[in-house]
Amino acid sequence: MFIPLILSIVYSFLIARYFFSAEGGFDTLTNVQQLFTHPSAALAGWVHYLAFDLFVGGVIAKQADDIGLSRLIQAPILAATFIFGPFGYLLFMIVKPIIVRFKASLVYSESVEQS
């Protein structure tokens, strides 16, 4: 979580310095496109993606370790989170409940209760 923090500092500086001096804004798609034509604002956007994708990746990795998801299975999910943020997060959110549901201890205790 150290790297996202550094990136957040960089982002804060960039956005405070350039957001109000650049054309455009967040209110319409056209304005967002306009905003991203300004190199420093676009850089801020890029740093924003990096900071949050890495942060979300960190959270996913922590949770994945906790539920016992193998690092080998984590790897493609984390790679997807890094490159295409929400796509990797979505993959993880589909995988997670299934991994949590099927634990040997859970399945075992339920079969004992039924018998």
Place this chain on the structure above:
Amino acid sequence: MKLDASVFFNDKQGSLNIWWQAVVLLSALLLLNLLLYAFDQRLLGDEALWIKPIKFEISVIIHLITLALFASLLSPKRRDGLAWKAISYVVVAASLFEVLYIFLQASRGRESHFNHSTSIESVMYGLMGLGAVLMVVGSFYLGWLLYREFKSERGEVLLMSAALGLVIGSVLTLLVAGFLSSSEQGYLAVKSESVMRVPVFGWYLDGLDLRIPHFFATHMMQLVPLYGLYLSRSERAIADSKSRLYWMVGVYTLLVVGVFATGVYLVKLK
């Protein structure tokens, strides 16, 4: 059939084993892939772009489940041994690599197999070949372990059918897919409207489409053990079941080799 906990879990308290974790991930990908297929109409070559990753996801999911089931037939000593553990990870890594690369290339609207148009894609195609070989070697190795299990301790028909399916299926797959991938033109069938095609699979029925023997060689790993399961659950004597199994395996192997040889002959004739 009562499935042993070792099919799904590494130990009593643990989470799903590596096979099922990979199956869960690939199923999630398959789900998203089906949605993409419904909404993205782009074509690649002669079929919808997203069909190919869907086929590979389903096929690899079936393959990984097969390995999970058969690995549970091993004695705990072999199953928990370092050798099989290491092979499991290599096979799962190779499987994920294959599917994810095919998915990635589909989304880019580009070929994954037989693509030598850029040097990176050419290298990646080579790596896919390596991955496929690793997957096949893993299946062969499991088959061999099951055969040793069959020889040393228990003479069960199911065990033998799993061993035969995996070993012969691996060798035939290596043979067919090896030949297939050594050709420059892809899977060689004449891709034309006039040739009859198999629905769902998309195969061309002109005798040249080597994806057909590839399919039957590879899925011998499921079909032979299914027959073995049927035999083991019937009332037959062990000796009778075994001879039926050997006949089935012999005829099946000859059929696959026959279709493959015909295809190769027709290719050379062209």
